[in-house]
Amino acid sequence: MSQRIYYTKPSITDLEVEYATDAARNGWGERCYEYINKFEELFKAHLGVKYAIATSSCTGALHMGMAALDIGPGDEVILADTNWVATVSPVEHLGATPVFVDILPDTWCLDPEQVESAITPHTKAIIAVHLYGNLCDMDRLLEIGKRHGIPVIEDAAEAIGSEYQGKRAGSMGIFGSFSFHGTKTLTTGEGGMFVTNSAELYEKVLTLSNHGRARGQTKQFWPDVVGFKYKMSNIQAAIGCAQVERIADLIQRKREIMSLYRERLSAYPDIELNAQHEGTVIGAWMPTVVFAQQTGMTRERLQTAFQAANIDARVFFHPLSSLPMFKARLENVHAYSIPLRAINLPSYHDLTIAELDRVCSVFSTLEIV
Ligand SMILES: Cc1ncc(COP(=O)(O)O)c(C=O)c1O
Numbered sequence: 001m002s003q004r005i006y007y008t009k010p011s012i013t014d015l016e017v018e019y020a021t022d023a024a025r026n027g028w029g030e031r032c033y034e035y036i037n038k039f040e041e042l043f044k045a046h047l048g049v050k051y052a053i054a055t056s057s058c059t060g061a062l063h064m065g066m067a068a069l070d071i072g073p074g075d076e077v078i079l080a081d082t083n084w085v086a087t088v089s090p091v092e093h094l095g096a097t098p099v100f101v102d103i104l105p106d107t108w109c110l111d112p113e114q115v116e117s118a119i120t121p122h123t124k125a126i127i128a129v130h131l132y133g134n135l136c137d138m139d140r141l142l143e144i145g146k147r148h149g150i151p152v153i154e155d156a157a158e159a160i161g162s163e164y165q166g167k168r169a170g171s172m173g174i175f176g177s178f179s180f181h182g183t184k185t186l187t188t189g190e191g192g193m194f195v196t197n198s199a200e201l202y203e204k205v206l207t208l209s210n211h212g213r214a215r216g217q218t219k220q221f222w223p224d225v226v227g228f229k230y231k232m233s234n235i236q237a238a239i240g241c242a243q244v245e246r247i248a249d250l251i252q253r254k255r256e257i258m259s260l261y262r263e264r265l266s267a268y269p270d271i272e273l274n275a276q277h278e279g280t281v282i283g284a285w286m287p288t289v290v291f292a293q294q295t296g297m298t299r300e301r302l303q304t305a306f307q308a309a310n311i312d313a314r315v316f317f318h319p320l321s322s323l324p325m326f327k328a329r330l331e332n333v334h335a336y337s338i339p340l341r342a343i344n345l346p347s348y349h350d351l352t353i354a355e356l357d358r359v360c361s362v363f364s365t366l367e368i369v
Helices: 014-026 034-047 058-068 089-093 112-118 138-148 199-209 234-245 247-267 299-308 333-341 353-365
Strands: 051-055 076-080 097-101 123-129 152-155 175-179 192-196 288-291 342-344
Touching: 014 034, 014 234, 034 051, 034 192, 034 234, 051 058, 051 199, 058 089, 058 152, 058 175, 058 192, 058 199, 089 097, 097 112, 112 138, 123 138, 138 152, 192 199, 234 247, 247 353, 288 333, 299 333, 299 342, 299 353, 333 342
Parallel strands: 076 097, 076 123, 123 152, 152 175
Antiparallel strands: 051 192, 175 192, 288 342
16 A cells, blocks of 8 residues: 555754754743744744734634633624634634635635625624635725624634735734644644734733733733733744744645646646635645536545545535534525535645646546546
8 A cells, every 4th residue: 555645744954953853952041032032033034024923823813812802691793604623712712703705716715795694883803814824815804893893803724835816815804823733834742923013912912821920010920910821832833933934935845736736737727726716825724626527526426535545535614513512503505515525635845746646537537427
């Protein structure tokens, strides 16, 4: 049996090992925040934002950002039904109500028209998730948000390297969040980042992130509010510093793999890969194939075919509203239909051409009607 092809693997070089080793050996005492501060500075420069706070996860960054926006009981938060559960968990933890709307059939991201129809006097925020590194229609979402006085949050967990009209994903909303989980383009093992251009929001999240201890508080061990503990460690940040130094290469390789898939799979007319509209450049975190309805393709057949070839193929996100803890919203037709005929493809940095060809060859074994 040929070797298993995994769908993601981090790219760790001597640089990451060198920085992590230094942090483990020497990153204590006076140097205990050195890599964290450096990582935040490098990330801000990469993204083009004013403020950044390294966190233990993207979920934590979202939780703190939404808490800082005073989202709580009685508030509604609009987000796409197609998402990883991490985007909605903080909404639930804060006691607010998620409102799931449908996605666009091409980008698989939030449909702005559906967002506008879902707005009520209780709407407190809109979360734009750049799914698989594809881009939300930020102009329209920001315009809708502005017109109704509702902030737009960007969950850019999957969107390192994605650009919308020259601006990086995560830098356009009231705040942005990133994930550095081991499966992501840039990894620290587990980790995340809260970013914003708002000085006020930054101060609030900084206080929340330090167990409620404000920066200017002179009394030691004196929290003024109940906060959170979602910090990144210096050792994780050291790995992050090396990854940001290599970020152009990490993104470039993702895009290369995406375009190789586009080229190899262009022979199949009834499939769609990640959309890239004019004025956008996708970071291509997760190359994904969606079969047209008329092909009769099913997720189960795709899983069986990839399993037989010893290749990891990840299922497209189930609609959040189909999960047991939520109420089904079958009217979200795209969110309910697309996952039934879609699959995510392997795309790690060191994927070889031979491995990529092995992935593509599975398509020729599928009987597409
Ligand atoms: C869209 C989205 N949001 C949030 C998260 C949460 O990231 P983390 O695992 O770093 O909390 C993920 C993780 O995969 C994600 O895909």
